[in-house]
Amino acid sequence: MGRQKQHKPRRPRGESGQPTTEWFGTAFHSTRGMQHLDVRQSGNGVLITSSPAEIDGVAACWPLRLRNDDDGQGLNEVAAAFAAGRGHVFGVTEGPSYRTVLAFLPDHPEEGVGTLARVRTPEDPEGDVVFERSAERPMGLWAEAGENLRRIVPLLSPDAPPADEEDCQLCPGCYRPVYESSTSHTLIGAGPMPVIGLCRLCAEGSTLRSLRQADVPVDPQQRAVLETVAAALV
Numbered sequence: 520m521g522r523q524k525q526h527k528p529r530r531p532r533g534e535s536g537q538p539t540t541e542w543f544g545t546a547f548h549s550t551r552g553m554q555h556l557d558v559r560q561s562g563n564g565v566l567i568t569s570s571p572a573e574i575d576g577v578a579a580c581w582p583l584r585l586r587n588d589d590d591g592q593g594l595n596e597v598a599a600a601f602a603a604g605r606g607h608v609f610g611v612t613e614g615p616s617y618r619t620v621l622a623f624l625p626d627h628p629e630e631g632v633g634t635l636a637r638v639r640t641p642e643d644p645e646g647d648v649v650f651e652r653s654a655e656r657p658m659g660l661w662a663e664a665g666e667n668l669r670r671i672v673p674l675l676s677p678d679a680p681p682a683d684e685e686d687c688q689l690c691p692g693c694y695r696p697v698y699e700s701s702t703s704h705t706l707i708g709a710g711p712m713p714v715i716g717l718c719r720l721c722a723e724g725s726t727l728r729s730l731r732q733a734d735v736p737v738d739p740q741q742r743a744v745l746e747t748v749a750a751a752l753v
């Protein structure tokens with residue numbers, strides 16, 4: 520190697536150049552398109568972002584912040600559950616006439632899909648169970664997230680600066696969550712308007728290449744952005 524002269528990174532980086540406190544994966548679904556999962560350190564805790572997730576029935580980005588109040592024990596349990604594909608309840612909140620449960624549901628082993636969900640269950644047994652938020656991903660992607668979470672948890676520290684409450688910005692090319700620490704790019708002069716906040720994979724043209732190989736549906740707006748990038752890369 521011997522090329523690591525730069526003193527630029529704000530956070531420690533692994534050999535692959537990836538910051539060691541974050542991980543990102545994408546599944547290509549035959550009908551739903553790209554499904555991203557991002558795991559990263561956030562203060563003395565972690566942030567698990569699913570994009571897209573279903574929030575009140577609408578596709579949106581779901582940043583889930585998990586605090587580390589017990590020296591990593593709770594987060595390690597989450598990591599182990601993801602890695603092993605085991606069901607896990609993160610927590611239960613009691614409301615006036617209902618309770619809200621945050622859980623990982625490896626519900627469909629035959630389909631290889633697991634769901635992270637916040638579910639509201641009414642006290643009234645006749646009432647409906649409501650999935651307030653949910654993110655479905657292949658079990659393999661959850662397992663990878665779990666392995667990486669397991670790696671990140673020991674790096675957390677009570678001395679860490681508090682988490683920034685930054686908004687989840689979505690890459691216009693793929694809707695991947697782009698955080699301050701993620702690399703993002705602005706492409707100016709490529710088309711009628713500058714394309715801002717592209718993730719590295721989209722800026723390099725890798726997203727479009729993967730999509731062509733995977734043959735999955737893409738939102739027309741995303742496609743327009745990716746085609747613009749491709750035209751600018753030529």
Ligand SMILES: [Zn+2]
Nearest residue numbers: 690693718721
């Ligand atoms: Zn992107």
